[in-house]
Amino acid sequence: MRAQNLIFVTIAALLAAAPAQASVEINASPTKNMNCAGGTCSPTAKSAVLNTTDLANMLATSDVKITTGNGAVTITVSGPFSWTSTHRLTLDANLNVSFRAPVEVAGQGAVTIITSDGGTGGDVLFFPSGKLDFWDTGSNLVINGTSYTLVSDIASIASAYATGVNNIAVLALAKDYDAGPDGPYQNAAVPTDMEGQFEGLGHTISNLSVHGNGRGTGFFAQSNSGFSFIRDITLSNVNIVGGTNSLTGALGGALHSVITNTHASGHVSAGAGSSVGGLVGYSGQISNSDSSAIVTCTTHCNAGGLVGFGYQITRSSATGTVTVENAGVAGGLVGSLGNGQTLISQSYATGDVFSNQTNNTEAMGGLAGSALQDSTIVDSYALGAIHNAGTSSLGGLVGSGQADIISTSYATGGVEVGAPCCKNGHAGGLVGYAYHPDAYKNDYWDIDTSGRTSGCGKHKPKDACRHVDGLSDAALKSALPVGFNPAIWAQSPSINNGYPYLIANPPQ
Secondary structure, X not given: OXXXXXXXXXXXXXXXXXXXXXXXXXXXXXXXXXXXXXXXXXXXXXXXEEEHHHHHHHHOOOOEEEEOEOOEOEEEEOOOEEEOOXXXXXXXXXXXXXXXXXXXXOOOOEEEEEOOOOOOOOOEEEOOOOEEEEOOOOOEEEEOOEEEEEEOOHHHHHHHHHHOHHHEEEEEEOOOEEOHHHOOEEOEEEEEEOEEEEEEXXXXXXXXXXXXXXOEEEEEEEEOOOOOEEXXXXXXXXXXXXXXXXXXXXXXXXXXXXXXXXXXEEEEEEOOOOEEEOOEEEEEEEEOOEEOOEEEEOOOOEEEOOEEEEXXXXXXXXXXXXXXXXXXXXXXXXXXXXXXXEEEEOOEEOOOEEEOOOOOOOEEXXXXXXXXXXXXXXXXXXXXXXXXXXXXXXXXXXXXXXXXXXXOOEEOOOEEOOOOOXXXXXXXXXXEEEOOOOOEEOEEXXXXXXXXXXXXXXXXXXXXXXXXEEEOHHHHHHOOXXXXXXXXXXXXXXXXXXXXXXXXXXXX
């Protein structure tokens, strides 16, 4: 597979996926600016439409290939359709192939998808209403030259990875799956290593329940390869309960895979000494993903709304609350951002972060509890409040800020401290404890909503926090702060409650 094309979704790709122009649209409108002959349909202008009924009628009698050209660079399915024959549909685009509506292969038909044919940076994109259903798992699916084995249930997924050589399998989920009748899985729904590829095709696995005492707890126990990927899957209404010293998340415990366009909701919890996240407990690369799961952990935890302990997070978000007890690290997006060229970029968190014990919590932040050395946070924000009952490093964006770079980011959440704080703790509107000089540039906190008159609770050296500026709530809502790139950030009174938002990662 063209891994670079399929894994990384650029801002340009997202914008090009919009159905406004330069696209072949497949929907219920009359066919327009399309020439169909000899089984191939090509646009005659940059804006073209192929009617879904016309397409289904052609597929009833022959294979059909849809291409781009004449200024049209993407193919967008914006209306539902299905066919029951054994014929193959090929979608061949210069850039993206996007699914904004469901497509059903209702017989034994086949699908081939090709992106970046003559272009670069293309991807297969599944939007919230889009998915690709296969009624027969014996059907053929090929994406950018890679053949996928279709599976329709969790047992088949687990078996494929367990029996694959070196736990390698290339799978695609054929349809939505309700895991509720399965009952609770022990430790993980897929307990062996996941290596290879898992393509969700825009589908949802709902009502997954996993209770474990193992190391990796969640849908996948673990994946050890950075060359594997997991993508285009939603885990809805999960109930994941990890044990002590576990790596726990809805999608998986320890996933070094490249993860993109994945989503989670429900409840995720773990015991003492764990790394727990709404999506993943311990992760490598995550992009274009989100979680609304409620996350809880007991003592000595790394807990985050999306990831417990993470390394690369781009264009992602978390909206659920995060709660830890004493001696924990907690963040609205990630508990701890690891060291060694790690990154949070164009991401945000809106959930509140809580500590419900009067003992020490190590660090709490609206975006990240702790950002370790050699890490970077850029073009990101946090709206959630910090509620702490004990001593800690508390920040609206980051609790403990050892990061080398934190720039063009902001926080609005209230930073609340209990009676013991802050004799041995530190609370700031942006960062609880800032360590490095010149790490901060064009960073802001909301003076009115945070309840903090200082951007940093403590800074070492003394000038480490000199580029962190406080703004009134009205000022933060009135215009983009100085240094914010208008190609990345936008602002509207009707979006994000008037606060700046990310163009490539708008609020849900």
